[in-house]
Amino acid sequence: MKYIRSTVIIILTSVVIIGLTLHWVKYFQTTANDETAGEKLVIFGPSSWDILIPGADSETLTAAIKKINKGFREIHPETGRIIYDSRGPISDGVARLRNAIIAEDQVDVVLCAANPVNTAYAKLGLISPLDDLINPIKDRFHSHAISNFEIKEQIWGAPMSAVTMTTFFYNRDLFDSLELAPPQSYSDFQDMAIRLSTAGYIPIVHQGKNSWMWTPYYFSALIQILGPNISTYLKGILQGETKFTNSENLAALQIMRQWVDDGIIDERSNELDEEGMKGAFLSGRAAVFFGVTWDKAGIEDKANFNWGMFPYPKIDNTKFPPKAFGGVESGFCLASNTKNPKLAKAYIKYVTRPENVRLLTAPLKPFATSHRKVKGVNSPENKYLRSQLPVEKPLEWLFPPELNEIIQRELQSMMAGSQSPAAAGKSMQTRFESLQKAASIRGNSKQ
Amino acid sequence: MKQITSKTLYGPYLLVLPGAILIGIFLIWPICYGIWLSLYNFDGMNISGEASLANYIAVLMDKDFQNALSNTTIFAVITVVGKNVLGIALALLASIKLPGMKSAQLLLFLPVTLNIVVIGAFWTYFLGSSQFGGLLNSGLEAIGLSQYAKSWLSTPGIALIVLAFIEVWRWAGLHMLLFLAGLQSIDPTLYEAARLDGAGKWARFRHITLPALLPIIGASTIFALIGAYVRSFDVVWVLTRAGFDTEVIATFIYREAFTYGRFDKAIAAGLILTIFLSAIFLITRLIKPKGGQNE
Numbered sequence: 014m015k016y017i018r019s020t021v022i023i024i025l026t027s028v029v030i031i032g033l034t035l036h037w038v039k040y041f042q043t044t045a046n047d048e049t050a051g052e053k054l055v056i057f058g059p060s061s062w063d064i065l066i067p068g069a070d071s072e073t074l075t076a077a078i079k080k081i082n083k084g085f086r087e088i089h090p091e092t093g094r095i096i097y098d099s100r101g102p103i104s105d106g107v108a109r110l111r112n113a114i115i116a117e118d119q120v121d122v123v124l125c126a127a128n129p130v131n132t133a134y135a136k137l138g139l140i141s142p143l144d145d146l147i148n149p150i151k152d153r154f155h156s157h158a159i160s161n162f163e164i165k166e167q168i169w170g171a172p173m174s175a176v177t178m179t180t181f182f183y184n185r186d187l188f189d190s191l192e193l194a195p196p197q198s199y200s201d202f203q204d205m206a207i208r209l210s211t212a213g214y215i216p217i218v219h220q221g222k223n224s225w226m227w228t229p230y231y232f233s234a235l236i237q238i239l240g241p242n243i244s245t246y247l248k249g250i251l252q253g254e255t256k257f258t259n260s261e262n263l264a265a266l267q268i269m270r271q272w273v274d275d276g277i278i279d280e281r282s283n284e285l286d287e288e289g290m291k292g293a294f295l296s297g298r299a300a301v302f303f304g305v306t307w308d309k310a311g312i313e314d315k316a317n318f319n320w321g322m323f324p325y326p327k328i329d330n331t332k333f334p335p336k337a338f339g340g341v342e343s344g345f346c347l348a349s350n351t352k353n354p355k356l357a358k359a360y361i362k363y364v365t366r367p368e369n370v371r372l373l374t375a376p377l378k379p380f381a382t383s384h385r386k387v388k389g390v391n392s393p394e395n396k397y398l399r400s401q402l403p404v405e406k407p408l409e410w411l412f413p414p415e416l417n418e419i420i421q422r423e424l425q426s427m428m429a430g431s432q433s434p435a436a437a438g439k440s441m442q443t444r445f446e447s448l449q450k451a452a453s454i455r456g457n458s459k460q
Numbered sequence: 461m462k463q464i465t466s467k468t469l470y471g472p473y474l475l476v477l478p479g480a481i482l483i484g485i486f487l488i489w490p491i492c493y494g495i496w497l498s499l500y501n502f503d504g505m506n507i508s509g510e511a512s513l514a515n516y517i518a519v520l521m522d523k524d525f526q527n528a529l530s531n532t533t534i535f536a537v538i539t540v541v542g543k544n545v546l547g548i549a550l551a552l553l554a555s556i557k558l559p560g561m562k563s564a565q566l567l568l569f570l571p572v573t574l575n576i577v578v579i580g581a582f583w584t585y586f587l588g589s590s591q592f593g594g595l596l597n598s599g600l601e602a603i604g605l606s607q608y609a610k611s612w613l614s615t616p617g618i619a620l621i622v623l624a625f626i627e628v629w630r631w632a633g634l635h636m637l638l639f640l641a642g643l644q645s646i647d648p649t650l651y652e653a654a655r656l657d658g659a660g661k662w663a664r665f666r667h668i669t670l671p672a673l674l675p676i677i678g679a680s681t682i683f684a685l686i687g688a689y690v691r692s693f694d695v696v697w698v699l700t701r702a703g704f705d706t707e708v709i710a711t712f713i714y715r716e717a718f719t720y721g722r723f724d725k726a727i728a729a730g731l732i733l734t735i736f737l738s739a740i741f742l743i744t745r746l747i748k749p750k751g752g753q754n755e
């Protein structure tokens with residue numbers, strides 16, 4: 014017995030040692046090529062979503078990185094190791110980048126999503142403007158792509174990604190079985206909700222627990238009331254010329270609430286986060302959800318039914334047509350503390366070449382990209398999505414984060430039935446004024 | 461009389477020195493630096509001017525802070541009472557000498573070992589509406605009590621209380637262990653004597669068990685208070701993202717620092733919380749309960 018036990022222990026220990034040795038050998042073999050004596054370059058992803066090909070499998074990503082690195086070293090042989098460091102949840106991205114900069118870790122290029130660039134990175138001084146790099150190569154990019162990285166007439170990032178937009182996803186098999194056509198008008202949505210509810214399905218499910226996901230509904234309604242004047246209107250609120258209690262805003266809130274009152278959106282959607290919402294959709298319990306085209310890949314992968322997309326409807330008695338929100342979602346930024354801005358800029362210039370953008374966006378089968386010479390992939394879904402272009406830049410970028418938080422919480426509360434649209438508008442205005450009084454909004458404060 | 465040499469005079473200080481240096485670097489210095497930073501405008505990256513006490517005034521005047529403080533206090537009251545009452549009840553139950561009690565103790569301690577993400581996923585699913593598969597609401601509907609089915613985690617006024625109950629469930633096992641240790645230290649002859657004097661179960665609990673457990677209740681209360689005021693972030697963030705009127709001070713501080721980039725105000729809020737908690741602990745020290753084995 015003692016002999017058997019000793020033998021088992023020896024065998025297990027040997028297996029562990031051999032396994033670890035093989036792992037280390039493999040690790041050193043794969044990294045040895047990169048470990049030249051040249052200049053190290055760190056490509057920093059604030060979250061695990063900030064990678065060269067978001068959502069791609071590791072094999073595709075590794076192959077693309079190798080090709081990019083090889084091509085870049087051929088032009089810049091002085092480059093040593095190129096480290097791609099993307100980790101953590103999206104919600105902690107700003108904190109991770111800020112901590113890295115405060116700790117004076119080497120960060121040269123930041124893989125940056127347009128949203129935090131507009132709401133945080135530039136304001137906090139985590140990145141540097143890139144006008145001198147972008148202006149000479151401006152013809153590579155669509156102008157709307159650059160505008161997503163433009164803040165106060167300075168360009169803070171080189172766009173490189175697929176275009177995304179807000180859209181409804183629906184269970185096409187379920188619609189076919191109930192002989193339902195994708196709705197086009199608001200009254201179609203009402204009919205659809207009745208038919209689906211009667212058949213025992215949740216018409217539209219939403220990730221209401223994530224309060225920021227109520228804003229697409231809000232702005233989709235507001236833009237049909239204000240049309241192209243929407244940005245001026247929202248800036249007017251910031252400057253005290255307009256108020257959240259004005260008739261236009263209250264009308265948008267009323268439209269939004271109507272979705273719940275008419276039984277189109279489930280009131281209990283506030284219980285769900287993204288996983289819960291997608292779970293309800295993918296399991297077939299819910300027929301529709303309002304998302305963003307970056308959800309396409311996940312649905313394609315997991316849905317065991319045919320699915321499709323349709324746009325936000327035209328609301329009765331509004332002046333302007335519906336519009337989708339979105340645009341180019343990410344790009345490359347220059348870290349404010351880089352010790353090697355020349356090499357970092359050279360990398361950004363290289364990686365945003367059309368042939369590299371084609372390589373990096375192809376796995377995502379985009380309907381459109383940030384680059385003029387990189388066309389979208391042809392498919393019936395992509396044809397529909399292209400018909401919705403141009404998209405409107407996300408309007409929450411106009412507001413400071415504190416005000417966005419207020420709007421999101423009030424919308425969430427209104428959609429749960431805890432307050433009326435008028436009360437939500439009043440509460441938004443009161444809380445905004447108290448913020449102003451405290452001079453606590455960044456940019457408006459003396460800081 | 462033993463002669464005092466420089467070795468005996470300085471020896472203890474030399475032994476304490478490495479620990480004191482570490483405490484100084486990792487505890488005292490950051491606190492002092494934090495106090496200093498709270499007197500300036502600091503966005504996490506740069507200091508842009510002197511603020512004096514403006515950050516403290518801004519925090520105290522902030523309605524969101526007042527709301528967070530009020531929510532945290534409600535949360536604290538429920539969790540302090542809940543953890544103590546449930547902890548004592550479970551300890552009494554677990555101290556009964558029956559077969560399988562060790563396994564029962566292990567089972568009761570299990571929630572303490574669970575990761576908060578797992579706890580979040582479980583309770584979100586359990587408390588969800590019936591159409592999303594929520595077990596509690598489905599159960600209520602099945603027994604004809606559908607009028608009591610609710611969006612437990614997304615209804616303002618209810619969500620905070622539900623969170624407090626989840627926190628009690630999560631840590632009750634740990635408090636049970638504290639009380640179990642206390643129960644085992646009570647001299648059994650006291651119960652024997654009381655029984656001979658004709659004391660019933662309730663009288664024995666009230667006059668022997670409870671007074672003997674008072675010091676443990678004090679320690680348990682302090683743990684629960686720290687849990688409520690300082691460590692409540694995870695349960696709130698995972699289950700409600702601090703929405704539906706469940707903002708607590710920990711999430712307020714997080715939001716100020718990491719969402720709005722107002723580190724100065726966040727530090728001031730943290731220091732105000734420290735003063736507030738110190739005052740509570742001072743009061744608990746002043747009204748130190750009489751009890752324990754030596755009383």
